[in-house]
Amino acid sequence: MTVHQLSIFLENRSGTLVKVLKLLKDQGIQLIASTIADTAEYGICRIICSEPVRAFDILRDAGVAVSLCEVFALELDDEPGRAADAIGIFAAEGLSIAYLYSFLLNGKGVLIFRTDNADKARDVIKRNTLSFIPEKDLSKLL
Amino acid sequence: MSYGEYYNPEIETLSRSGIGALQAERLRATVRHCMNSPFYAKRFKECGLTPDDIKSPADITKIPFTTKQDLRDTYPFGIASVPLDKCVRLHSSSGTTGNPTVVLHSARDLDNWSTAVARCLWMVGCRPEDVFQNTSGYGMFTGGLGFQYGAEKLGMLTVPAGAGNTLRQIKFFTDLRTTVVHAIPSYAARIFEVMQQQGIDPRRDTALRILAIGAEPHSADTRKRIEDMLGVKAYNSFGMSEMCGPGVAFECKEQNGMHIWEDYYIVEIVDPVTLEPVPDGEVGELVLTTINREAMPLLRYRTRDLTRILPGECPCGRKHKRLDRMKGRSDDMIILRGVNIFPIQIETVLMGYEELASDYLITLETLDDNDFMTVDVELREGINVDDYNRLLKLEKDIVRRLHDEILITPKVRLVPKGSLPVSEGKAVRVKDLRKQY
Ligand SMILES: [Zn+2]
Numbered sequence A: 001m002t003v004h005q006l007s008i009f010l011e012n013r014s015g016t017l018v019k020v021l022k023l024l025k026d027q028g029i030q031l032i033a034s035t036i037a038d039t040a041e042y043g044i045c046r047i048i049c050s051e052p053v054r055a056f057d058i059l060r061d062a063g064v065a066v067s068l069c070e071v072f073a074l075e076l077d078d079e080p081g082r083a084a085d086a087i088g089i090f091a092a093e094g095l096s097i098a099y100l101y102s103f104l105l106n107g108k109g110v111l112i113f114r115t116d117n118a119d120k121a122r123d124v125i126k127r128n129t130l131s132f133i134p135e136k137d138l139s140k141l142l
Numbered sequence B: 001m002s003y004g005e006y007y008n009p010e011i012e013t014l015s016r017s018g019i020g021a022l023q024a025e026r027l028r029a030t031v032r033h034c035m036n037s038p039f040y041a042k043r044f045k046e047c048g049l050t051p052d053d054i055k056s057p058a059d060i061t062k063i064p065f066t067t068k069q070d071l072r073d074t075y076p077f078g079i080a081s082v083p084l085d086k087c088v089r090l091h092s093s094s095g096t097t098g099n100p101t102v103v104l105h106s107a108r109d110l111d112n113w114s115t116a117v118a119r120c121l122w123m124v125g126c127r128p129e130d131v132f133q134n135t136s137g138y139g140m141f142t143g144g145l146g147f148q149y150g151a152e153k154l155g156m157l158t159v160p161a162g163a164g165n166t167l168r169q170i171k172f173f174t175d176l177r178t179t180v181v182h183a184i185p186s187y188a189a190r191i192f193e194v195m196q197q198q199g200i201d202p203r204r205d206t207a208l209r210i211l212a213i214g215a216e217p218h219s220a221d222t223r224k225r226i227e228d229m230l231g232v233k234a235y236n237s238f239g240m241s242e243m244c245g246p247g248v249a250f251e252c253k254e255q256n257g258m259h260i261w262e263d264y265y266i267v268e269i270v271d272p273v274t275l276e277p278v279p280d281g282e283v284g285e286l287v288l289t290t291i292n293r294e295a296m297p298l299l300r301y302r303t304r305d306l307t308r309i310l311p312g313e314c315p316c317g318r319k320h321k322r323l324d325r326m327k328g329r330s331d332d333m334i335i336l337r338g339v340n341i342f343p344i345q346i347e348t349v350l351m352g353y354e355e356l357a358s359d360y361l362i363t364l365e366t367l368d369d370n371d372f373m374t375v376d377v378e379l380r381e382g383i384n385v386d387d388y389n390r391l392l393k394l395e396k397d398i399v400r401r402l403h404d405e406i407l408i409t410p411k412v413r414l415v416p417k418g419s420l421p422v423s424e425g426k427a428v429r430v431k432d433l434r435k436q437y
Helices: A016-026 A052-061 A082-093 A118-127 A135-141 B016-034 B038-047 B057-062 B068-073 B107-123 B142-154 B166-176 B185-197 B220-230 B343-350 B388-406
Strands: A002-011 A031-038 A042-049 A066-076 A097-105 A108-115 B087-093 B101-106 B131-134 B157-159 B180-183 B210-214 B233-238 B249-251 B258-260 B265-270 B284-290 B301-307 B334-336 B339-341 B356-367 B370-379 B411-415 B430-432
Touching: A002 A016, A002 A052, A002 A108, A002 A135, A016 A031, A016 A042, A016 A052, A031 A097, A042 A052, A042 B411, A052 A066, A066 A082, A066 A118, A082 A097, A082 A108, A082 A118, A097 B388, A108 A118, B016 B038, B016 B057, B016 B284, B057 B265, B068 B101, B087 B107, B101 B107, B107 B142, B107 B249, B131 B142, B131 B166, B142 B157, B142 B180, B157 B166, B166 B185, B180 B185, B185 B210, B185 B220, B185 B356, B210 B220, B220 B233, B233 B258, B334 B356, B334 B370, B339 B343, B343 B356, B343 B370, B343 B388, B370 B388, B388 B411
Parallel strands: B131 B157, B131 B180, B180 B210, B210 B233, B356 B430, B370 B411
Antiparallel strands: A002 A042, A002 A066, A031 A042, A066 A108, A097 A108, B087 B101, B233 B249, B249 B258, B265 B284, B284 B301, B334 B339, B356 B370
């Protein structure tokens, strides 16, 4: 139900993101999705990639401020309005979402989100029979 | 081999009245000797002071203060109390304005200085079997030669590694089985960082057990953190080139205040504005008089260091007074919008957060004709950076606690570990970019 995500703390200075991406590229890590949330002072870059645990070690050893965390990954049919439906369900169930983002992978929509109440999220996903993506399948979609 | 607890047992355990009698005698002799100094001869004449006016240590208040400016004005040799042919060593500290200051030593001064440093190191458990590695810069900086001579006098194998070249320092630690190190606190933290990068565990791979730290203000938390990192006991050292260098005051094993050697110095704490003495326990400017010095005695020298005398007796048996850790220098004081701020106040707040690493940078800037303070703080490795709200909350909390401490609301910026300037010498803590009017 959950997949590994890298969260990287970046200074808002040119070159810091490039450095991170180059480190991953040099070690043959493939990016699946990434998103950046930023403020005036710093940004948090969130990355879904192949071999996330190895990618985490690479970045940490290079002195990058990085966390490895588990986020929920839902699979959405490639039809209009699927993401809205899913988010509507969370709202109706009173599940608070810290952040979410989505991307298309080989014709399949993927919705990533994090909540402070993981148990409740699992329950909501099960009861509403939402389809989720196991981590091993993510790389298969590449 | 078994040794005693004290390096100079009689002197170190001398009673308060014994210390008083010794000080009275040495102060009178020092004043008499200072008649040979062109600077002091003139001073004494101006205020009508003679050696016979000194009957007890309390009579010290009859003597005028000596300042750093006096040292600059008499540069290079005008304050010495012996002819130059009696002098064998010169140390100098660079001044940012005007002349540098010069300190002269006779052969006897060097011997006394070494004894003081050896006494300090012995007090924290150094013995002739130890291997002492000094990471101070040598040359004019007294932390180099001062510790070198003292450690040699004690009988340790002494490695003059000098400043910087961290990889070589670490190689010496492991190859020579170094047990005692002298380093400034920011460099001790740097050493640990590089050890980690090299896969070296100080507890497993080195024999380090004692660290002498000084020359840079630091908080109790910083010391604790360095001790935990390196697996050592760290002892504060206080010295200044005008008073020889290291060896003026040093912590004993109690780690609660630094014993100042009162057979070498008479210590006073005064209000920096009124120059009146303050009672033990209250913070003021440290004023020192050398009473065991030949080439260049200094009378009532205003050190500009702020500290206090810890009241009460030390359980270690030494009766020499204890100085609290330095509360900053009156020169380092930041005046922002009329408020006096010491960097150590900021450091103390920051060290209270386990989310933060030890480096920080205070930047003072002028925006729209207003002065602002920004504090950049490094996040510690391994903290969760995914939770934006938590970082925001942390930032706000730091701002609030800094405001409580310094009464100014700074801007706080979290930065990744390793992004602040790291110097192999003293850490850059304050950057003043304010418009000067
Ligand atoms: Zn003691």
